[in-house]
Amino acid sequence: MRNIERYADHAEEIQRGVLRRLVHAAENTEYGKKYHFDKIRLYENFAQRVPLNDYESLKDYIDRMRHGEENVLWKGRVQWYAKSSGTTNDKSKFIPVSKCGLKHIHYAGGTDSVAIYLYRHNPDSEMFSGKALILGGSHQPNCNLPQSLVGDLSAILIENVSKFVGHFRVPSKATALLPDFEEKRLRIADETIGQNVTNLSGVPSWMMSVIHSILDKTGATTLDEVWPNLEVFFHGGVAFTPYREQYRRIITSPRMHYVETYNASEGFFGIQDDPSSPSLLLMIDYDVFYEFIPLEEVGQPDPHIIPLWEVEPDRNYAMVITTSCGLWRYQIGDTVRFDSVRPYRFRISGRTKCFINAFGEELMVDNAEQGLEEACRLMGAEVEEYTAAPVFMDNDGHCRHQWVVEFRKEPESVEAFADVLDKTLQSLNSDYEAKRYKDLTLQRLEIVVARKGLFNAWLKSRGKLGGQHKVPRLANNRDIIEQILELNS
16 A cells, blocks of 8 residues: 555656566567667667557567567466457457566556555454455366466456465356356356355456346345455446445445446456446556547547656546557557546546447447436436447438447336436537537437347357456447347347
8 A cells, every 4th residue: 555655646657667678578588679679778768669559559469478489578388378359450459468467567456456455454354354256267278278268357367366365265266167157147146145155256247147136036135144244345347326326225235335337358457446436446566558649539540649647637538558468559548537636536438439429429438328227316227237339320311329228227207207308418428419409410319218128139149248248238230239239139
């Protein structure tokens, strides 16, 4: 905690030190030699020499690493690869996870999440009196190389976790790594119902599915009846907003805490350190060096890229990372907005490819989440899953946003819910409001009510049920929503 408290006054010093360490460690790699890492002393040299990358520009290097080549993007041989959603040209991306990255990024984030919780959220915690229910995905051998694995990051973390940590977690490793999520959640229920579970870790949507399996099996109304000492849920992967009320309804204990984390296949970046604020503290002393691109310049041939110490509050930035997993100036695809800079606290505002800007409205995911939260609050509804996309022109020549929403608790009037959502989005986003003016450019949004289980059925049809997979919230085209609508019909 003393190290974390240095963030406020020493951010530039800490980040410059991280970059020096990463560049020095990779001097003798193929990538380091190509860009003369041995001559890089300052961030300014690094920014001049090393190009901006995305997965496509690093893919050939990563493919060679997956087949066993050493000293390519990072020193030595990287054995583990986190599989995440694909690119335009490939079904999946394979993100290298080095030993350094495991220790100094992913496990460091897990350790700090607990430290911050004990120090800032709940000094009277008794979480270590019981077990942690940690959800994970699955993995499989990588290119038939010995001890090399590819799969969900959560599965890689469980596979490599120390025996000491393993003593405090459930379910068994065999159950945690099952590939079939439907079988897994039933086995988790069987293995954990009789345990003293004090804390949960996982993606809110998948954890909710496991909880309902446990409630169904026990006949309990709330999770407190099953685990009376439950006190904290460390969650990440998707925004918590659509699930908050559902969790409050099934976990009624006033002692319950929620700690949001920003952990991805590419790294562990943020932790909610202030229980009164939804902002996340940017973790700046891991093996991650941060840069940012103003959102309006994303995709331009020569965008203006800035280091952390030059960001401004209340602007949307695309995040660029350099890590000890061999990701150099890598565009992660997420966008963030800083609420403060001493220390650097931020919110995840969306994805560089997950927004709607078909008519100049620039609707971001955080607008959508806040709009749904307000509509649910006023209409007494609960949203399970959703996605939205533009209707460019219907038979009447009208343009609008179309939302497919799976309700856990449907509002009395879906049309009234749509009205509240639409008006809330206008209050949150001036560009959306301008396009909605007198219905000239955009008509009021449309809501299509999804059948129960629709989004899980869509994920299952793509082989992505469970693990860290999630439904894309917003899209600038109709590719995904048309697949979902077809399954709904």
